[in-house]
Amino acid sequence: MKIVIDDKIPYIRGAFEPFAEVVYLPGSKTTPDVVKDADAIVTRTRTKCNRGLLEGSKVKFIATATIGFDHIDTDYCREAGIEWTNAPGCNAESVNQYIASALFSYAQKNKFELSGKTIGVVGVGHVGSKVARLCQTIGMKVLLNDPPRERVEGPEKFASLKKIQEKADMITFHVPLNMKGEDATFHLVNDEFIGNLQKKPLLINSCRGEVFDTKAVKTGLKTEAVSDVIIDCWENEPQIDPELLSMAAFATPHIAGYSKDGKANGTKMSVQAISRFFKLGIDNWEPENVELPDETVIEIDGSRRSGFSVLQEAVLATYSIESDNNALRKDPAQFEKLRGDYPVRREFPTYLVKTKNVDNETADKLEELKFNILTE
Numbered sequence: 001m002k003i004v005i006d007d008k009i010p011y012i013r014g015a016f017e018p019f020a021e022v023v024y025l026p027g028s029k030t031t032p033d034v035v036k037d038a039d040a041i042v043t044r045t046r047t048k049c050n051r052g053l054l055e056g057s058k059v060k061f062i063a064t065a066t067i068g069f070d071h072i073d074t075d076y077c078r079e080a081g082i083e084w085t086n087a088p089g090c091n092a093e094s095v096n097q098y099i100a101s102a103l104f105s106y107a108q109k110n111k112f113e114l115s116g117k118t119i120g121v122v123g124v125g126h127v128g129s130k131v132a133r134l135c136q137t138i139g140m141k142v143l144l145n146d147p148p149r150e151r152v153e154g155p156e157k158f159a160s161l162k163k164i165q166e167k168a169d170m171i172t173f174h175v176p177l178n179m180k181g182e183d184a185t186f187h188l189v190n191d192e193f194i195g196n197l198q199k200k201p202l203l204i205n206s207c208r209g210e211v212f213d214t215k216a217v218k219t220g221l222k223t224e225a226v227s228d229v230i231i232d233c234w235e236n237e238p239q240i241d242p243e244l245l246s247m248a249a250f251a252t253p254h255i256a257g258y259s260k261d262g263k264a265n266g267t268k269m270s271v272q273a274i275s276r277f278f279k280l281g282i283d284n285w286e287p288e289n290v291e292l293p294d295e296t297v298i299e300i301d302g303s304r305r306s307g308f309s310v311l312q313e314a315v316l317a318t319y320s321i322e323s324d325n326n327a328l329r330k331d332p333a334q335f336e337k338l339r340g341d342y343p344v345r346r347e348f349p350t351y352l353v354k355t356k357n358v359d360n361e362t363a364d365k366l367e368e369l370k371f372n373i374l375t376e
């Protein structure tokens, strides 16, 4: 048996060696020649798994250690009898942390409080539902848009895009990239979408670059139909649009899901899926030695401070979007390198927040965000 694995997938070395010949390669070097005698590939978004790569190969199973699977040509896989799996929810908490840092940093920079603002969450799956809860916890009004869910669950808890366009001060997108069909999301944010915005909202794209029509977004910013954008996912990565970069309030190199926890979950789900498919007997395999940051205790004194500023301090102590923003602006040509050498980031549950003079309501909110709390 032969398995070809993207060499940027962490924690996986050693998992399959007892069962197979294992080849580790950069996504860009995963060519038809390399995969032709492989039984399985473990991949990331950087490898297009399509006819061009797979035709004539032995590949029977593809595991992508990501939630997004727009790099897999699922029609071709069906036709060729190749099974595939992604890693649903693996990095949802990481994107939630990214959005929390983005919102708190944006509010700090523009000197306003988030509570009372209205946010539209477009796509309410693993990520969007966490982001919706986060926004409710910090006192925002939340409008949810998810037509596929609405068709199944009924209209009660959902809002139309039109309502979001009318009411939202901010809109954050957490949809898959769908090129076709009634739920297509390619260029969902286009001239027409922007033309219908009533409140000059902040738009956030941490899902896929192609969900935003870059040209339309830049026009929206120039005409002030859109007040600002925060962009993690770009059209044509890694050749990102320099003008959009210069216009964005925060710009990051597609790292919203890059916590160590998110990576470890993606690897775990891929290894376990391959084990189940090929009956390798390592269905409960777990990654080991997931790195910790230098400091996992956050001490906060809430005297004469708002609950909002306590939450803000806790969130920003775990992850600063500013650092990623500064690194990308310094050298946008390093987009892929910044991703490849991404520093250790852990999610909220890794941290113990020691609070002094923090009221119960704020302590409860820290717990809702999944911090561990020790109250003095």
Ligand SMILES: NC(=O)c1ccc[n+]([C@@H]2O[C@H](COP(=O)([O-])OP(=O)(O)OC[C@H]3O[C@@H](n4cnc5c(N)ncnc54)[C@H](O)[C@@H]3O)[C@@H](O)[C@H]2O)c1
Pocket (backbone or CB within 6 Å): 067, 068, 069, 088, 089, 091, 092, 095, 122, 123, 124, 125, 126, 127, 128, 145, 146, 147, 148, 149, 174, 175, 176, 177, 178, 182, 183, 184, 185, 206, 207, 208, 232, 233, 254, 255, 256, 257, 258
């Ligand atoms: N920047 C990053 O690092 C990063 C990390 C994780 C996920 N993502 C992207 O975010 C997307 C969402 O992630 P997830 O884990 O929540 O996925 P998910 O599959 O759990 O949720 C996607 C949700 O979008 C909904 N949806 C589909 N089409 C829609 C449409 N036209 N309008 C509104 N809603 C629609 C679906 O019904 C579903 O509830 C992924 O597909 C991926 O592309 C990016």
Ligand SMILES: O=C(O)[C@H](O)[C@H](O)COP(=O)(O)O
Pocket (backbone or CB within 6 Å): 043, 044, 045, 046, 065, 066, 067, 068, 069, 091, 254, 255, 256, 257, 258
């Ligand atoms: O779809 C996902 O899970 C995310 O976009 C993830 O961050 C992609 O990571 P990559 O495969 O590009 O390393």
